[in-house]
Amino acid sequence: MNIDELRKIPLADFLARLGHEPVRRSGNELWYLAPYRGERTPSFRVNVAKQLWYDFGLGKGGDIFTLACEFLQSDDFMAQARFIAEAANMTVAGWEKPTYLPKPAEPVFEDVEVAPLLSSPLTEYLAERCIPYATASRHCCRLNYGVRGKRYFAIGFPNMAGGYEARSRFFKGCIPPKDVSLVKAREIPAGECLVFEGFMDFLSAETLQVTGNADCLVLNSVANVKKAVELLDGYGRIGCFLDRDEAGQRTLATLTGQYGERVTDRSVLYDGCKDLNEYLQQTTKKEKTTI
Template sequence: MNIDEIKKIPLVEFLNRLGCQPTGRDSKGLWFYAPYRNERKPSFHVNPRKGVWFDFGTGEGGDIFTLAGVMSGETDFLKQARYIGEKMDMPVAEPYRPVPFVEEPTFGNVEVSRLESPALLKYLADRGIPRNIAQQWCVQVDYELHGKRYYAIGFENNAHGYELRSSFFKGSYPPKHITHIADGNARCNVFEGFIDFLSAERLGLNDGFDSLVLNSVANVGKALTTLTDYSVIGCYLDNDVAGRAALARLKREFGDRVMDKSALYPDHKDLNEYLVATQPKISNNSKLKL
């Protein structure tokens, strides 16, 4: 199973696998004895339509992952997913594990300039990013790789490396690092990649807030020190196993200061996919003012 398949498992079916049967029903759902404690009167309620549960005896509640966490004692999202998979007799797909970055001197004759390439601006327009936002935060990087000349959209990180994107290339010019955009605010929004950050700029989600772009979920550890002083950390991470694992890591470190903002795009893989699906299409042939 992958993350989307786990979300579709009915809570009642999962409880059945845990040996729990409903004791009654009301207009909103079913009543059970709480599966993780002894009680004389059933106070565990499930709303099958919404896929959520609530324990009136303890005041706890949530979805299938929250219940798996209570049952297993695990706060790690991946371990909760494995617990569900074991109980349902369905193996859980392991998340993508990034290969450790190895800095190699393969880039040559690197030139950084203003982002003007029509092809690169069209690539961003197809992903919902207008020219004015793209040129504010990105540059054009021309480079040689294995003896051939290329160009790509560049997004600078804190170590002065660049994330590189084009219609045919996704990579990095070393060193790899996070990108922290700070203006002294109390809240910081966190994104996996810079396309999601640019999407948030178009949607107006970053107004008045600082931002941190991981540039890879493998960089979560590098972000912890930077995020320490923020009172609110809004996470716009991907709706996949790797994104959930990164969110769980941040919640372990910062607790209630972390806000999961993926509820904005529950039916989409990430914030950019949501932007493309919900906002008017644009053209970067002329300077677009939003």
């Protein structure tokens, strides 16, 4: 088998051999929980007709080789080819790198409109996540957008590059460009910055009133940790409210390696829960049952 034949392996078959099955199908699109990072809402799409994938959570996509790159976290093309071949139980001849690699596919968001976050099914979804409207409306907006001629809407959380994290009951993704979000507590510099993986956890911290006078940095993806490092240099204290999973622990280790004792793991607050929003939901339910 040569490189071109490896590229023709159906992505669904490749993922199945690695133990990942689609959560749902819509036409030519298969939706998965992202296979190389933890999530509860499927945001990883495979187009079976074009044999391309796109991860709306990371804002990345491409063919089977770029997918192998995400699994391996390596740009070594030969390593990617061997990984694909081993998953398919095949041997490969002709390891030379092709002269052309397709660029990752980008989702096309049409006619994006930004509007105030008013009472709607979006705020009902936030209420289910125990996020009050007053908290969400200070930091979020409503996004109206089109995809292939159809109109959709989502909660929007702005990032530093002019893009938006987009979330609804049925969708989790990003309207590019992907970047981190920095929420300043005051005009003057703060001595502490709190780090969150996603904006739902940041809104949860605001709801629980644990942010105090600290600035807040939302990664919007653990893949953005290098961008976070560039922004955290000026803070004397860094509190991390990261997910209690492997990806969250890797991110915490990266920041601790960079800043040492300046970093505090604040996830002890929600010990036993995956993330801060899950803790908020459990706490809110307990409070309601005791009333």
